[in-house]
Each structure stands twice: as structure tokens, then as C-alpha cells.
Amino acid sequence: YYTGHDISPEFSINFWKEQKKIYSGNKTHQNSVDLAFATLFLNRSNMSGIINGGPIGGYSQNGTSQIYSRFNKKTLINKITTISSRKKQIRLTRKNALDMIPMIKKEISPSSCFIFFDPPYFGQGQNLYYSSFNKKGHELLSKEILSLHEYRWITTYDKTKQITDMYQDNNKNFEYHLRYSANNKKRGSAPELLFASPTLKIDSYDKVNLLSI
Template structure:
């Protein structure tokens, strides 16, 4: 296994996603762009089966590195947000402009998040967005920045820059016709697109360690094993996988190329962690 000393902090990246995501991979934009170009996929479709914040996907699309992207997330709340952003961007933007940034409103949006019908994309999607921008570290099951009594150093509006967020939505809306949003199991998406030409799958599933507190849909051991069986069975497709750097990854992907990289990680506090990339056999790696 090769080891890269590259620190992903120093790569310039477009910040397009309106969501804050612990361990988000927008910082891999430069590397992913190079891989897309090296594999002659600039006219192709880029797929994220476990999209979350979809930072890398949106960066590649908006800067013209790929023609289309697929944002998939099994979590109904995250799916509702992306569905609303793509289909009703003006409605979301108006709410960003007018919503009150208070603990009272936070409690109302929390209730919507917990109780709204799963197909009420606009209300559920906006509630998801509101909590993501006003909760500590963006974790949806967390509490508001500054605490319920707002005595913390930072207040509930600290990560809710209305103008900047509206601009990100405007950029996404310009490219909405080239964005597909789905609410499927990630392996279903991998199987579907691995059979198609001119596609690149970037899988960033919930990780082995601390997944329950950081991700809305955490995996157990059987999920990790099933995903490995799925990806290993389509090693002739073009895909890249990222994981936390644990020994189990080397066991599950013993026949695939792997590379360690470092990444800034933000959830409650900022740290730098080693993670691992796994490459399909047919992918040209740069």
C-alpha cells in the first residue's frame, strides 16, 4: 500500500454545499478532479451513493469537471433537503432570508424534523437544513450552538450567513437539471451505475469508528462486509472508496490498491486524522 504525505487542508476547493458535515469530503476536490481528468470522465456522470453534504460532487459539477452528478442518501431527511434544493430552490432561499434565528424557532424546526411526513420535501428539507446550520458541528441530533440558554461563546446564528447560503443555493439551481437526487440504499446505486459507461462512483460510507455519533445512517459489521462484497464484485468499474484507516479495511479490500491520506476532521473539535482510499482495478490513479 502506498502512503501519501499530502495534507488535504492545503488544496483549494470550491465551497458549494449548504450543509455542514463532519468528515465531509469537499476537501478532496482537487484529487477527485485529477482522477476524473486522468480517466477521461469529464463528459460523464459522477455518483455519490452516500452523499451527505455532497461537497465534492457539487464542486466538480459547478466547476465543469463532470457533466452530471447523482446525489443519493438513504436518510429521508437528507434526501428531502436535496430534493427540495433541486426542485424548489427559490422557496428554500426565501426561508433562509426570513427565518428567525432563535432557540424558539430551533425547537419548532426540531419538531418538524422529527414529525413531518417523509414526502413533505420542502418542510422536512428546510428543517434538516436549519438544524444542520444551527446545531453544534452540524450534527442533526445535537443541540443548538451556544446552548439552549445561549450563554456559549458562539450563538445560534454563528454558522447561518444568509447571503452566503443563498448564493450557494443560487449556484446549485443553475445546474439543477444536471443533478439527480435519489433515496436508495447505497449498494443499489453502486450496482445500478457500475454497469454504465462513462461513470465514476465515489463511495464515502459511514465509517467503522464513531459512526453512530457522526452519521445519520451508521453501519454495522454486516453492512461493511456487504459493501465490500458489492464493490469487489465490480472492480472493473471506475470507483473510489474512502474509509477511516482501520485494519478491517485492509482485510475487506485486500486485493485492491489502497492509499493513506490525511484529512481535517471537525466534530466538536478540529483534528487531523489518517484515512484510507481504496481504488477499483480499472481506475487510473494520479
């Protein structure tokens, strides 16, 4: 794990700005530990974990939560250590999902995998992420996902009519509510959509109640 910085509840918004600069800057830090740390830090200290979402608690840090509230060193170290112990089982490709799905069909048997698709939001995707889809991109993705007839998969989305229409022929479609904190001034229960493959047995768990749609 990264030891180049002393992270504590007292770190300032200036430290956050330094990490944002590393992440958004030139190629000096490309493929470096500094860039890896900046990416991890921004994911943990930004609203909803979105790199482009702005710091938890705002730039003035006068919100009910501050930028360090989701940066638990012990938990993060344990997660990184676990991932490292399984590195021989992990393959990173950086491929677009539209390229990845044909590769999955060719190389991976349906019985040996479970797939979670996490596409950018339809409604606010272009405002929240550096890389997003337009409507046509979401339509193409839905067709590829729905073509995985024998595979076990799940995908989640923000609730929009356009996305519901794209998956209307799927027979395991659900709505659920999730605590939403992309805007720290107003927290609430935002409806989300979950689509699952016909081959997957799925049920509600803990505080997430799935309602069939």
C-alpha cells in the same frame, strides 16, 4: 430559495428546536418546503453537519462558535441556485448503495462518471446518524465498491482496523488528517481513511496530505 424565515446571527436556540421538531416530527411536513428548509438548516447549524449531532455551540450557546456560524445565506443561495440550474442533470433515487452499484454497472459506462461513496462512520455511525450500517453492511458495501474495477471512485472512512482490513486488497489506500469539530469543546486533527480505485490518478491537494497505507 426559502424565504419563510428571517435568518440572522441573532436567531435563537429555540428556532433551532423548532426546525428539529419539524424534521423529527410526524408526516405533516413530509415532502414540504418547511421540511427541506429544516433539513438544510440542521445540516448547517449542527456539529459536523450531522443531523443528529446537536447544535454548534451547544444548547447554552456558550461555545467558541454558535449555530449561525456555518449558515452563510449568500453562499447557500448561490449553491441552491446552481443546483437548480442543473436539475435536469440530477437524478435522486433514495436507493441503498448495495442496490445502486448494480444499477450503475448496468446503466452508466466507466468512462462517463466519477463516483464518491460517503458511508456512515464505522466506529460512531450508529451514534451520529439516523441510518447506519452494522459490520456486515460495511463488509458487503466494501465488496461491491471493490468490484467496480473499471470505474473511477473514492470512498472515505473513519480510521479503524476493521475498515482497513476490508480494503486491504485495494492498491490505492491513504490516511489523512482532517480538522474535527463533532465535539466543539475539543478540536483536533482526526485521522481519516481514503480509498481510491486503481483507475484513478490521485494526489494531495491544498492542506490535505495523503499518506499511503
